[in-house]
Each structure stands twice: as structure tokens, then as C-alpha cells.
Amino acid sequence: MxxxxxxxxxxxxxxxxxxxxxxxxxxxxxxxxxxxxxxxxxxxxxxxxxxxxxxxxxxxxxxxxxxxxxxxxxxxxxxxxxxxxxxxxxxxxxxxxxxxxxxxxxxxxxxxxxxxxxxxxxxxxxxxxxxxxxxxxxxxxxxxxxxxxxxxxxxxxxxxxxxxxxxxxxxxxxxxxxxxxxxxxxxxxxxxxxxxxxxxxxxxxxxxxxxLAERLACDLDRLERVTHAAFGQRRKMLRQSLKPLGGEALLDRVGIDPTRRAETLSVAEFCALAQAL
CATH class of the missing domain: 3.40.50.150 (Vaccinia Virus protein VP39)
Known part of the structure; x- marks a missing residue:
């Protein structure tokens, strides 16, 4: 109508x-x-x-x-x-x-x-x-x-x-x-x-x-660096795509399996990586 x-x-x-x-x-x-x-x-x-x-x-x-x-x-x-x-x-x-x-x-x-x-x-x-x-x-x-x-x-x-x-x-x-x-x-x-x-x-x-009324603590610039690196080579494992930012050492600090790929990480995990830089 x-x-x-x-x-x-x-x-x-x-x-x-x-x-x-x-x-x-x-x-x-x-x-x-x-x-x-x-x-x-x-x-x-x-x-x-x-x-x-x-x-x-x-x-x-x-x-x-x-x-x-x-x-x-x-x-x-x-x-x-x-x-x-x-x-x-x-x-x-x-x-x-x-x-x-x-x-x-x-x-x-x-x-x-x-x-x-x-x-x-x-x-x-x-x-x-x-x-x-x-x-x-x-x-x-x-x-x-x-x-x-x-x-x-x-x-x-x-x-x-x-x-x-x-x-x-x-x-x-x-x-x-x-x-x-x-x-x-x-x-x-x-x-x-x-x-x-x-x-x-x-x-x-x-x-x-x-x-969001409450959001995860995270630095915007570092989050952009992490996501740019991770999704810039989204078909590769994170240990490779994040190599310029520390690779396996960075992932180990946050407790993320280095064989995972970018599209499997939650927003919280990306924020944790950014904070660990």
C-alpha cells in the first residue's frame, strides 16, 4: 500500500x-x-x-x-x-x-x-x-x-x-x-x-x-598496521604475513597459533596483537 x-x-x-x-x-x-x-x-x-x-x-x-x-x-x-x-x-x-x-x-x-x-x-x-x-x-x-x-x-x-x-x-x-x-x-x-x-x-x-558503549582497549594506528599486514597476504599463515611485525614472536606473546590465517582471528585477537606490538 x-x-x-x-x-x-x-x-x-x-x-x-x-x-x-x-x-x-x-x-x-x-x-x-x-x-x-x-x-x-x-x-x-x-x-x-x-x-x-x-x-x-x-x-x-x-x-x-x-x-x-x-x-x-x-x-x-x-x-x-x-x-x-x-x-x-x-x-x-x-x-x-x-x-x-x-x-x-x-x-x-x-x-x-x-x-x-x-x-x-x-x-x-x-x-x-x-x-x-x-x-x-x-x-x-x-x-x-x-x-x-x-x-x-x-x-x-x-x-x-x-x-x-x-x-x-x-x-x-x-x-x-x-x-x-x-x-x-x-x-x-x-x-x-x-x-x-x-x-x-x-x-x-x-x-x-x-x-559500542564499551570497547576493547586498542591503539588505532597499531591495529591498522596489524590488519594491513595480516589481510595483505590473507591466504598465507600469520607467521608469514605478520613477519614484518615480529611474526611468530609476536604471535607467541599473544598465544595465537602461527599457522592460522587472518580471516580466522576475532576482533579481540587482532586488538591483542596490536597491543603486543
């Missing part, structure tokens, strides 16, 4: 046609016109009242409209494509004082500074070409006191599987260790290619991450 319109703005397709806006592959743009789907993503982020909500790459603003209709007190949308700004301006006029549009590259935008100490959530259909790097930036910006209380993000399904992967999985790697150390993560639902314009060649997944 179709949901009623979130607002009295024109349908997205009509807005895009009126502004002559076509998705650009170079910007990783795939527009979502289904307002039922954007509303589902906004609802998945949980209560938005009282939060600053960051959105990356809003494009024509389908998800932006859903976030505002869902009750977000303030939405800060970071958009690098100047062609989208007039459309976002129309949405801002519909929701006075609640939408701030930042023209710029999200990779170079300090979201924590813009949150100004208020509780924040990140909700976005991330551009495929920078999604993983953006996530890593937000995870590692301040692990001890993240500025965000949750992230509800859309990635290629393969990336989503890497984020939530458990030891022993083919998808388990550096990203899964980092996310597992800092957050509780889960895939909420998949989005088929035909939901987008233009349709990508892959299925997408909406992933939610929330910071």
Missing part, C-alpha cells in the same frame, strides 16, 4: 525534469525517486527529533525530504554538485530554518565541527566511489568520543557485507575488524538496482552502525 506524500512538494521526477538534472557517473550519482523507499530509510534511522542529521550527496533531495518529514530538527546536507543546489533551496524554503546545504566535498568537510556539540546522526545514500573512505573517516575521527550516535548508510551490498562480516567469512577483512572494534553493525535491508536512476550494476544495502 502506497504511503501518502511526505510533503506538498512536486514529485521528484518532475523536479529533476524541470531543472534538467541528469545523474553524473563521475560523481557516483544514482538518484532515488521512490519516496516510499526514502521514507523507509529515514524511519530506519530511528527518532530524529532533537538530532542534527547529516546527509551526504543529497542530489535532488528525495532522502532529504524524507528526513525532514520524519521530524529531523536540523538537516545538514553536503553536496558537491552545484546543479543540485537550486532544488535543495526549494526544499529549504518548504522547511524554513531546518535545512542547511553545504556546497563542497564530504571528504574534506568536518562534520563534527558543524554538529556544534549537538547529538548527531548520519543518514545517507553514499556515492559508491567514496562511500568506504567516508565511513573509515567517520569511524576513526575520534574513536573515544564519536560525534555521531548512529549511522544509517547505503553502500554497495558487497561493501555492506564487509562491514558486518564475522570471522571465518569470505567478506571478513580490515573494514570488518575496524567496524567490529568500534560499533555494532547490521544490514537492515537490500535495495535492488531498479530502484535507482540510472540503475547500478549491483544491489545496494542499508547498513546501520551504532558506537
Amino acid at each position: 502506497a504511503l501518502p506524500p511526505a510533503d506538498d512538494l512536486p514529485p521528484l521526477r518532475a523536479v529533476v525534469e524541470a531543472h534538467g538534472l541528469a545523474p553524473r557517473k563521475a560523481l557516483g550519482q544514482n538518484f532515488l525517486f521512490d519516496l516510499n523507499l526514502t521514507a523507509k530509510i529515514a524511519r530506519s534511522a530511528g527518532p530524529l527529533d532533537g538530532f542534527t542529521v547529516f546527509e551526504i550527496g543529497p542530489g535532488p533531495g528525495g532522502l532529504t525530504r524524507a528526513l525532514l518529514a520524519q521530524g529531523a530538527e536540523r538537516v545538514i546536507a553536503v553536496e558537491r554538485d552545484p546543479r543540485c543546489l537550486p532544488i535543495l533551496s526549494e526544499i529549504s524554503a518548504r522547511y524554513p530554518g531546518r535545512l542547511e546545504v553545504v556546497e563542497g566535498d564530504a571528504l574534506e568537510t568536518d562534520l563534527a565541527a558543524r554538529a556544534r556539540g549537538t547529538p548527531a546522526k548520519i543518514v545517507a545514500n553514499l556515492p559508491y566511489n567514496v562511500g568506504t573512505q567516508l565511513l573509515i573517516n567517520w569511524l576513526t575521527a575520534n574513536p573515544d568520543a564519536p560525534f555521531w550516535t548512529s549511522m544509517t548508510l547505503m553502500f554497495q551490498k558487497e561493501v555492506g557485507q564487509r562491514i558486518v562480516a564475522a570471522p571465518g567469512s569470505n567478506h571478513y577483512g580490515r573494514l570488518g575488524v575496524l567496524a567490529g572494534w568500534l560499533t555494532r553493525s547490521e544490514i537492515l535491508f537490500d535495495v535492488p538496482p531498479q530502484a535507482f536512476t540510472p540503475p547500478p550494476k549491483v544491489t545496494s544495502s542499508v547498513v546501520q552502525l551504532t558506537p
Whole structure:
């Protein structure tokens, strides 16, 4: 059953046609016109009242409209494509004082500074070409006191599987260790290619991450060194892949069998190796 319109703005397709806006592959743009789907993503982020909500790459603003209709007190949308700004301006006029549009590259935008100490959530259909790097930036910006209380993000399904992967999985790697150390993560639902314009060649997944209230003691730089070495040669035994970091001597200090491979180690074991460096 179709949901009623979130607002009295024109349908997205009509807005895009009126502004002559076509998705650009170079910007990783795939527009979502289904307002039922954007509303589902906004609802998945949980209560938005009282939060600053960051959105990356809003494009024509389908998800932006859903976030505002869902009750977000303030939405800060970071958009690098100047062609989208007039459309976002129309949405801002519909929701006075609640939408701030930042023209710029999200990779170079300090979201924590813009949150100004208020509780924040990140909700976005991330551009495929920078999604993983953006996530890593937000995870590692301040692990001890993240500025965000949750992230509800859309990635290629393969990336989503890497984020939530458990030891022993083919998808388990550096990203899964980092996310597992800092957050509780889960895939909420998949989005088929035909939901987008233009349709990508892959299925997408909406992933939610929330910071762990308590996490294992670990130094980020050393953890990255260990996982880089271990998964850089994931088919080899740890005594070989970790040789530049001490090899069997390092593994013996932690009590890990040197014949094991990287994908079998838990997050706790990786943290122990990092602390033993």
C-alpha cells in the first residue's frame, strides 16, 4: 500500500525534469525517486527529533525530504554538485530554518565541527566511489568520543557485507575488524538496482552502525598496521604475513597459533596483537 506524500512538494521526477538534472557517473550519482523507499530509510534511522542529521550527496533531495518529514530538527546536507543546489533551496524554503546545504566535498568537510556539540546522526545514500573512505573517516575521527550516535548508510551490498562480516567469512577483512572494534553493525535491508536512476550494476544495502558503549582497549594506528599486514597476504599463515611485525614472536606473546590465517582471528585477537606490538 502506497504511503501518502511526505510533503506538498512536486514529485521528484518532475523536479529533476524541470531543472534538467541528469545523474553524473563521475560523481557516483544514482538518484532515488521512490519516496516510499526514502521514507523507509529515514524511519530506519530511528527518532530524529532533537538530532542534527547529516546527509551526504543529497542530489535532488528525495532522502532529504524524507528526513525532514520524519521530524529531523536540523538537516545538514553536503553536496558537491552545484546543479543540485537550486532544488535543495526549494526544499529549504518548504522547511524554513531546518535545512542547511553545504556546497563542497564530504571528504574534506568536518562534520563534527558543524554538529556544534549537538547529538548527531548520519543518514545517507553514499556515492559508491567514496562511500568506504567516508565511513573509515567517520569511524576513526575520534574513536573515544564519536560525534555521531548512529549511522544509517547505503553502500554497495558487497561493501555492506564487509562491514558486518564475522570471522571465518569470505567478506571478513580490515573494514570488518575496524567496524567490529568500534560499533555494532547490521544490514537492515537490500535495495535492488531498479530502484535507482540510472540503475547500478549491483544491489545496494542499508547498513546501520551504532558506537559500542564499551570497547576493547586498542591503539588505532597499531591495529591498522596489524590488519594491513595480516589481510595483505590473507591466504598465507600469520607467521608469514605478520613477519614484518615480529611474526611468530609476536604471535607467541599473544598465544595465537602461527599457522592460522587472518580471516580466522576475532576482533579481540587482532586488538591483542596490536597491543603486543
